[in-house]
Amino acid sequence: xxxxxxxxxxxxxxxxxxxxxxxxxxxxxxxxxxxxxxxxxxxxxxxxxxxxxxxxxxxxxxxxxxxxxxxxxxxxxxxxxxxxxxxxxxxxxxxxxxxxxxxxxxxxxxxxxxxxxxxxxxxxxxxxxxxxxxxxxxxxxxxxxxxxxxxxxxxxxxxxxxxxxxxxxxxxxxxxxxxxxxxxxxxxxxxxxxxxxxxxxxxxxxxxxxxxxxxxxxxxxxxxxxxxxxxxxxxxxxxxxxxxxxxxxxxxxxxxxxxxxxxxxxxxxxxxxxxxxxxxxxxxxxxxxxxxxxxxxxxxxxxxxxxxxxxxxxxxxxxxxxxxxxxxxxxxxxxxxxxxxxxxxxxxxxxxx
Numbered sequence: 005x006x007x008x009x010x011x012x013x014x015x016x017x018x019x020x021x022x023x024x025x026x027x028x029x030x031x032x033x034x035x036x037x038x039x040x041x042x043x044x045x046x047x048x049x050x051x052x053x054x055x056x057x058x059x060x061x062x063x064x065x066x067x068x069x070x071x072x073x074x075x076x077x078x079x080x081x082x083x084x085x086x087x088x089x090x091x092x093x094x095x096x097x098x099x100x101x102x103x104x105x106x107x108x109x110x111x112x113x114x115x116x117x118x119x120x121x122x123x124x125x126x127x128x129x130x131x132x133x134x135x136x137x138x139x140x141x142x143x144x145x146x147x148x149x150x151x152x153x154x155x156x157x158x159x160x161x162x163x164x165x166x167x168x169x170x171x172x173x174x175x176x177x178x179x180x181x182x183x184x185x186x187x188x189x190x191x192x193x194x195x196x197x198x199x200x201x202x203x204x205x206x207x208x209x210x211x212x213x214x215x216x217x218x219x220x221x222x223x224x225x226x227x228x229x230x231x232x233x234x235x236x237x238x239x240x241x242x243x244x245x246x247x248x249x250x251x252x253x254x255x256x257x258x259x260x261x262x263x264x265x266x267x268x269x270x271x272x273x274x275x276x277x278x279x280x281x282x283x284x285x286x287x288x289x290x291x292x293x294x295x296x297x298x299x300x301x302x303x304x305x306x307x308x309x310x311x312x313x314x315x316x317x318x319x320x321x322x323x324x325x326x327x328x329x330x331x332x333x334x335x336x337x338x339x340x341x342x343x344x345x346x347x348x349x350x351x352x353x354x355x356x357x
Contacts, residue, residue, distance in 0.1 A: 030334045033243050037250025038258065048251045063248060063321075067204055067313040068211075069241035073234045074145050074309070075212035076219075078167050085164035092295035095285045096165055099303035100143040101176060104278050108140030109133075109184045111270035120266040128324035130190050135328025136270055137184045138314050142177050143169045144305035147340070148298065151305065154344045157298035165302055173307075174205055181314070192318055204313040238309075242333070245312060249330055252321040267331040275339045279304035283347060283354075293354045297347045305340055308332045 041048055054061045086093050112133040121129060145166060152162040178194075178201045185192050219227040282303035286296035308329060315325040347354075 029239070029243055030246060030330075033246040034250050034264075034334075037247040040247065041251030044251075048248065051248065063245055063313070063316055064203065066241040066245045066248075067309065068208060070238045070245070070309045071145075071204065071208045071313075072212045072215070073231070073238045075170070075209055076216045076231065077149065078145065078170055078212070079163055079216075080167045080171070080213065083164055083167050083171070085160045086168055089158070089161045089164075089291065089295050091289040092161055092286055092291045092299045093165060093168065095282055095289060095291070096299045096302050097168075097172075098285075099278050099282045099299075100169060101172065101180070103281065104143075104274065104303065105137065105141045105180050105184055107277060108270065108274050109137050109188060111273055112136040113188065115266070115270045120269075123266065124263065125324070130188070131319055131324030132267060132328050133188050134185055134190050134192070134319060135311070135315050135323070135325030136267070136332075137188065138181060138318075138325065139271065139306050139308060139311040139329050139332040140274060141181050141184070142173050142307035142310050143302055144307050145170060147336075148302050148305060151301040151340055151344055152298035155297035155301065155347055156294060157301075158292070158294040161295050162298045162302070165298065169302070170209065174201070174209065177201055177205060177310075196318055197314075200314045200317045203317070204310050242309060242312075246330055246333065249312075249316075249321060249326055252326075263327070264331050264334070267328050268335045271332050271335055272339055275304045275336070275343065279343045279347075283350075287354055293347075293351050296354060300347055301340065301343060304343060306332055306336060308336060 051062055116124065116129055116132045116136070124132065148162060148166055151157075152159070178197050182192065182194065182197060216227075219230050279300040283296055283300040286299050291299070311329040311332060312326065315323065315329045319325040
């Protein structure tokens with residue numbers, strides 16, 4: 005890579021303690037949140053009422069702390085690299101925007117409304133479906149750099165693909181969510197959906213890019229030091245948000261603890277289906293393995309921070325939608341590590357064509 009900023013960013017972004025054991029921290033948050041919700045219900049009820057225009061202020065602030073450091077890593081100037089790997093870019097775009105949201109909508113309909121319907125709370129079925137759709141409607145932004153690094157993926161491809169996805173997400177997220185929720189007979193006010201897009205995509209992207217440019221003006225060292233210092237803020241904010249969510253969801257989970265396992269099934273299927281499809285399509289298109297790996301990982305992973313935020317704004321803390329997005333956080337890391345292992349081990353098969 006000729007750009008030292010991109011090179012340093014990519015080469016130093018290995019999995020830290022929080023990222024490596026994210027599923028463990030989420031599991032602990034489930035236990036802590038449920039316990040706190042049972043012992044201090046009044047406190048959490050009060051927190052749930054601190055809102056403006058259906059946006060909970062404490063969670064809104066936590067979401068910004070979650071998202072902005074991740075978006076600061078994105079270099080939109082790398083978009084000119086798109087043409088260098090147009091086949092891999094095309095495959096990833098098809099998976100992210102034409103396959104994944106619709107395949108998840110189908111899996112949600114199949115498992116939530118039919119296979120597991122007798123074992124789930126009837127009043128939450130629509131909400132669970134909505135949460136799964138929100139989870140799949142936006143591709144991952146930050147953890148993709150970790151996955152790509154672990155598979156020795158092409159860094160310029162990864163940077164340009166993530167930047168392109170973020171640009172598309174600004175205009176495509178709301179229409180796709182509205183379309184799929186409408187097809188699932190779930191009504192969501194457009195003004196609430198657009199407000200979520202503005203609060204959790206547009207404004208954070210603008211703020212993150214302004215902060216990025218400001219730091220880079222001070223030099224590479226200032227940028228690196230700041231990113232290292234605030235890197236853990238995103239995960240800590242995510243975990244605090246999960247504690248709040250499970251404090252409200254605790255009673256429903258205690259009554260039916262298998263809900264999490266049942267919601268995990270369609271999420272796991274879509275991760276393995278979409279990663280496998282992207283990987284095979286890249287091989288068929290003649291792309292390099294170093295491009296196919298991040299393409300498969302970007303195609304399968306989800307922007308779960310955005311999904312959690314949108315679910316809370318649209319349906320509330322105690323909704324099945326919020327719980328479904330949190331299950332996505334719980335299962336994504338181990339699932340993606342399995343995909344990383346699979347694509348690394350299949351390199352000889354991939355290149356033998």
